[in-house]
Amino acid sequence: MVAYNKFQPFSEALAEKLHNLGSDQLKIALCDAAHAPVAGNAQLSDLTQVSYTNLSSRNVTTSTSAQTGGTYKLTLADLVLLASGGSVAPFRYAVLYNDTAANDELIGWFDYGADLTLLSGNSFTIDFDGSGGALTLA
Template sequence: MADFVKFQDFVEQLGKGVHQLHAAGHLLRVYLTNNAPDVAADAVKADLAGITEENGYAPADIQNDYAESGGIGTLTGVDVVFTASGGSFGPFRYVVLYNDTPAAPADPLIGYWDYGSSITVLTGETFTVDFGASVLTIA
């Protein structure tokens, strides 16, 4: 998996209590974009347009949970698998994590992963967002 990069506004909104990262808290989703994120300027999903939702692709729930141990917080999620059906989807280069629950600000961005080049998923192929042991840690 590509390295996680956080949006600057995520830190502000976390401090203001906008994000509840635990399982009983808010719904976190990932979406795909081919537009380069701006960590300083992009704050909500409307700032960073995603690819067209079609052929088996739509933003997906990561089934998030959060735990703290020894002063380190860890956000975990279930891997997301997108399967192209009835046509391809893409191209995209970035997978973006956002919070789908708050109304103000609506759909605040958390961070993204850069896959290095644009990807198109053809009919019958899959693209997996593999979080590994954690989505992110806060120390």
Template sequence: MPQLQKFQDFAEQVLRAKHDFGSHVFKVALTNVAPAATNTVLVDITQVSGGAYTAGGYVLDGVTLTEAGGTAKVVITDEVITAAGGSIGPFRWAVVYNDSSSGKPLVGFADRGDSITLLDGEAVTLDFDPAAGVLTLA
């Protein structure tokens, strides 16, 4: 999966303490409509609907924040999404957002490059780069 592109509002929201990568719950929502960099909250995203997809998406199980030498890095472990009880999609973009903050502010999105539909029992891995991390602040 390509690098996460941050939403423009994310930078301000970090400085306003809307995101705590040490304790908040972050999720990934799926969409087949290109997100705009100016989107700010989850309701701005047209999520896929029906089938085995539940509105709001999936909890990202492994979100960690580390710091070394004055550079902070957020790493997200790969997330496997499996269609169970129906299909999911089509979708092309994965949108990361903060489920713990009011309004569910957006963090960033990644473009798979093409739309896919998962049939019942099929899976896809959202491959977040563990070496580079998804966000860094130096």
């Protein structure tokens, strides 16, 4: 499983009510190896994204958003990205962000270790860990 990396400003944005992880539309942005996200990035405009021509929807579905015993867990449905009608630009990083927030605030990213290219008809699944959750707050 690919590790989750948190954007540092996410903590403050969460504390200042910029996110409602249970109801806001979360989305994935893709970046290539030459344009890696860094922990200090705060909003989508801080990133250089790849072209999404020929790529399916990047909207993420929230399965559950709840706390038990004081620990909050956000569970997201796996996202299948599908190339159709041509290849998708190479990407290495899948960045989770809040598309509902005014500035598309960033949450975290996943590093796949090397650029990946989806050829037409190929798919790529982002596994958000259905049992452990995409993220937890204790």
